Amino acid sequence: MRDLALAPPSAPPLTGGLADSLFDMAEANPTLPMLARRPDPSSQTWEEVTAVEFRDEVVDLAKGLIASGISPGARVAVMARTRYEWTVLCYALWTVGAEVVPIYPTSSREQVEWILKDAGCVAVLVEDEQGVMTVGSVCAQLPSLQHVWQLDAGALGQLVAQGEQVPLATVDSMRRIVLPDSTAVVAYTSGTSGQALGCALSHRGLAMVCDTLLAGWKHTVAAPGEQGAVLAFLPLSHVYGLMIQCLCVRGGLLMGHEPDMSAEALSSALRSFRPTYLYAVPSLLEKIYKNFLRASQQAGRGALFERAAETARDFAEAVERQRLGRGPGPGFDLRLQHALYERTVYRRLRATLGGRVRRATSGGSPLNRDLSLFYEGIGIYVHDGYGLTETSGGLTMQPYGREKSGTVGQVLPGMEIRLADDGEILVRGPAVFQGYVGDEAATRAALRDGWLETGDLGRLDEEGYLTITGRKKDIIITSSGKSVAPAALEQRLRMHPLVHQAVVVGDNRPCVGALITLDPEFVAHWRAALSLPGDAPTREAREENALREELGRAVAAANSSVSRSESIRVFRVLPEPFEVSNGLLTPSMKLRRDEIVRRYALEIDAMYQSRSRRRAGTEEPSSIWDDPDNVFR
Structure with a gap:
């Protein structure tokens, strides 16, 4: 450890x-x-x-x-x-x-x-x-x-x-x-699987997190x-x-x-x-970005926005290398280009958030590094933090002046983090909950020798920055024995404007697959922008083909950061989104994976069977799953 x-x-x-x-x-x-x-x-x-x-x-x-x-x-x-x-x-x-x-x-x-x-x-x-x-x-x-x-x-x-x-x-x-150790809140877990448990949180625990954040970061608000x-x-x-x-x-x-x-x-x-500070979740920050892109395209300035977004990410990455002592910072040309887009693009984007937001915090799930760099590049640094109900909220934060996008920062002063041999994050400190109400067995199972077993997997770099890599219970094990953490793939898929949600599947399957829902607003905009000629049936068929190709590129982009054995080889587009109302999201907007897999079991079976039937007769078994495929419902 x-x-x-x-x-x-x-x-x-x-x-x-x-x-x-x-x-x-x-x-x-x-x-x-x-x-x-x-x-x-x-x-x-x-x-x-x-x-x-x-x-x-x-x-x-x-x-x-x-x-x-x-x-x-x-x-x-x-x-x-x-x-x-x-x-x-x-x-x-x-x-x-x-x-x-x-x-x-x-x-x-x-x-x-x-x-x-x-x-x-x-x-x-x-x-x-x-x-x-x-x-x-x-x-x-x-x-x-x-x-x-x-x-x-x-x-x-x-x-x-x-x-x-x-x-x-x-x-x-x-x-x-x-008293400080009196219970202030009994907060029930989201219940992604099993019955929700009531976490007893003390006045001291909640205050400790808030006071530590205020002591170190209030001046940035x-x-x-x-x-x-x-x-x-x-x-x-x-x-x-x-x-x-x-x-x-x-x-x-x-x-x-x-x-x-x-x-x-x-x-x-x-x-x-007109807030000065924004507290959000990754899905909201992703949606805001896609709204920026769609509005720019509708105004005929889509290419300008994409160039400005690329410059924002390049500029933020250069600034990050400089503050971490790994580079000289943005060069003259990049600074000049960034200043131009500041006048023409970035300040207009900030105005949609009220015009005063200086920084933001993202929580609930890890934030995509490229998205974090984009927001920093347009003038809004997003602190990606980490915490649980059982830790009274925040547990980590980006150290001021040493922020590192793509991580959730370092553990808050007063708290301790330890990685188990399998990469599980263990936590100890005054913000840890008092126990599960009325369930001593669950409390003992979660707290071992004073350490909270979070169920999350992560890694710590040499400077103490924590990166969340997934949930232990979400790890997918394919039929060949390959272990795959789905969160990173899902995160990269969602970055494509057409993709609203994604769930990676593949337990006991020959390869990794994905269930995808589409962003209806962006799909409507995308279809309108195609302007394909021909009668309605012909046009619709060509639109579907174009949509397949575009989603194939989204899958390929997500696969580019993982090994072949971890990459998505089949996917299916579902007709409706995962929502709280249909029981496929928790109230805190987390995927109910077990329920999604159960609800769409027939679609998942058909997705793999269709691919196997088409490929098995023409190719060697080892290559059947080598290339991405897609199946529309």
């Missing part, structure tokens, strides 16, 4: 609970804007809420919670999208020492029942009538559940009115008995003298979203909320809120 441990954190140790930071901020800087909200979802105007106003809302709601019988240690579920009220309720619950149990609003009836029962929740806040119906359908199986509050029916206002007679001293006394601003649109039901929320409150950053993740709503919110 190989160990890596850095210096202890420079952030001061936590002495109370997470809610204390809000009260401290309101005392020290009462007029500091901390939250921003819109009068209605379609408004382009954001109203700022100061630290003292935020604190007073939290106190009034905490009184209502106390009047409703919510006591320290009680578990309260929140089943809503990323909204202003989510944050206010979360801090009110922490103020009275309650434990927050996030539930994705898209969760099924069975998932909601399992979480509420497993956690022993005494109350749940839902967003709308649909949420009330979902919870109501399982209430008979939930003896501990005492309250179901509906956000859109004015539940928070009713709680505030109910708590008017509760003394302020009662709120203060309850807040002051919350905004220009000198400017307050940092973050638009929260990732689910607060996920630990990544909760970490962002805590970062903003503990760091005094202005935080806005956008509950709608559609491209139109998010684009509008970014332009009007």
